[in-house]
Amino acid sequence: MQEAQDVQDAQNDLIARAQAWLAEDPDPETAAELAALIDAGDTAELADRFSGMLQFGTAGLRGELGAGPMRMNRNVVIRAAAGLAAYLKDQGHAGGLVVVGYDARYKSADFARDTAAVMTGAGLRAAVLPRPLPTPVLAFAIRHLGAVAGVEVTASHNPPRDNGYKVYLGDGSQIVSPADTEIAARIDAIDALAGVPRPDGGWQDLGDEVLEAYLARTDAVLTPGSPRGARTVYTAMHGVGKDVVLAAFARAGFPAPVLVAEQAEPDPAFPTVAFPNPEEPGAMDLSFAKAAEVRPDIVIANDPDADRCAVAVPDDASASGWRMLRGDEVGALLAAHLVHKGATGVFAESIVSSSLLGRIAEAAGVGYEETLTGFKWIARVEGLRYGYEEALGYCVDPEGVRDKDGVTAALLVAELASELKEQGRTLSDLLDDLAMEHGLHATDQLSVRVEDLSVIASAMAALRAQPPLALAGLRVTSAEDLNRGTATLPPTDGLRYYLEGEYKARVIVRPSGTEPKLKCYLEVVVPVADAADLAPARTRGQEVLDAIKKDLAAAAGI
Secondary structure, three states: OHHHHHHHHHHHHHHHHHHHHHHOOOOHHHHHHHHHHHHHOOHHHHHHHOOOOOOOEOOEEEEEEOOOOOOEOHHHHHHHHHHHHHHHHHOOOOOOEEEEEEOOOOOHHHHHHHHHHHHHHOOOEEEEOOOOOOHHHHHHHHHHOOOOEEEEEOOOOOOOOEEEEEEEEOOOOEOOOOHHHHHHHHHHOOOOHHHOOOOOOOOEEOOOHHHHHHHHHHHHHOOOOOOOOOOEEEEOOOOOOHHHHHHHHHHHOOOOOEEOHHHOOOOOOOOOOOOOOOOOOOOOHHHHHHHHHHOOOEEEEEOOOOOOEEEEEEOOOOOOOEEEOOHHHHHHHHHHHHHHOOOOOEEEEEOOOOOHHHHHHHHHOOEEEEEOOOHHHHOOOOOEEEEEEOOOEEEOOOOOOOOOOHHHHHHHHHHHHHHHHHOOOOHHHHHHHHHHHHOEEEEEEEEEEOOOOHHHHHHHHHHHHOOOOEEOOEEEEEEEEHHHOOOOOOOOOOEEEEEOOOOOOEEEEEEOOOOOEEEEEEEEEEOOOOHHHHHHHHHHHHHHHHHHHHHHHHHHOO
16 A cells, blocks of 8 residues: 555655756746647656756766756756856856857757857857857867857757757866866855746857858868869768858859769758768668769768768779778878878777777877867877877867868868879779788777667676686787776776787777767787788788677677
8 A cells, every 4th residue: 555655655756856857947848748748648768868967077067858857958058058057167167158059960050049048048159150060169269269168959860859968168168077066066055947047138140250260271171182082972961061161162163063062051850861870870871872863072071060970982892982991090191191191199089999090100200199089188298289089080280270170171181182182093002001001900899779778787797797708719918997097098988808819909888979879899900911911801801800899799798
């Protein structure tokens, strides 16, 4: 009897909390959605949405759109903005400028306006970019305008029903600890929305002057007088990159990229792809079909907020005639190109990216540094000249944009392809050169998307409790729990294994910071004596990677 009463009391409490949330919901759409759940008595769905509050971390906020504190909505965003405003004022930035940008996803413009209103109401100044624009334009604008912070409303390459909230501080870099926890504490302190002033105006709606300044800066990544003849097929993946990329290519004097028309315009439904991520199977099919028509030198894709850049090259062995380069391959190509251009400073990458960058840097006599995953860390490397991450992110102009930038990366790829074209060579030829000089660095990934996040926790726990002794028949010589930190890295939720033998095999396992995925990053280095060794080395490298994946999946129970 008491058990039944306890259940009833819990349900009554749940309904009361939902009604209280509904009473202050500023969005008619989510208010209607929540009211319908309450009226239907859908306590299972309500329990999911009211099981806590969407947590603010170093990635800001990201989650599925919908009503309730565990979804992305105007109520959650207003609280996040109010917490950020309180943090900025406590840091001595009262009256400072906060720049707000947004992509073309559902609710992005609403979230941007709410953020501007909250900043204005808190006594800060706010400026909103004129329309949906690439995330790197916002990152540029922060430093260009002397802002104390910036907010970008985007969920990058997540599914259509997601949105997110990315926070930068005045140096133009994304937040890191302890700023994230300090902002989160101020968000938690927000009581009722009625206590958050939100005027109807008072912020600045920016014109195109910031975009023009960004475009003028893109010229800086290219060498004056360099070849500009490479022909490109380009897809914006239903995102916001098209107009900015076309303008940047036109300014630089490249041939106008041929557009993948079906994906050229912003569309928050992302109708032609299962996931709007160039790395996902099938996402590039329309690009390859267009390339088969016009036979360009390269194919370039941005993700929906255009901070990532994907590259594909002709490949007669592929059914489509094209091969997507891995992020590690593009990262190495851009590094080699920058070395050729005389770049100095520090080359940096995250721990999940290929060790090839370190070899290129060492051979060139430039600095090298390894960081935790994410550009929030890469961008903070002192003396940074170039940074990249295997997930298609490249920072090629850190003085302009201290974050990954899919527009300037595309320009630099096009310049490299143009120079090689004049020599009768291709990006693939340069990759072969790098393999012969430094060994074939073969990389792959085991990525598992889950509905239940406990699956990821269970896999990590299983690997911590019983680390694998061998993978692909190679003895594990070192098993590091990165939760404890290392001599050069702060603690992070991850595991790193090194394997015996000449292949210098390395495995890193970590939960994704932005998606419900467990990610395992694999690398083997196969020695290459000459060009005749390239094909066998690639075959052998993939065989070892496949065997590691199989054994790792078994060890993790995934």
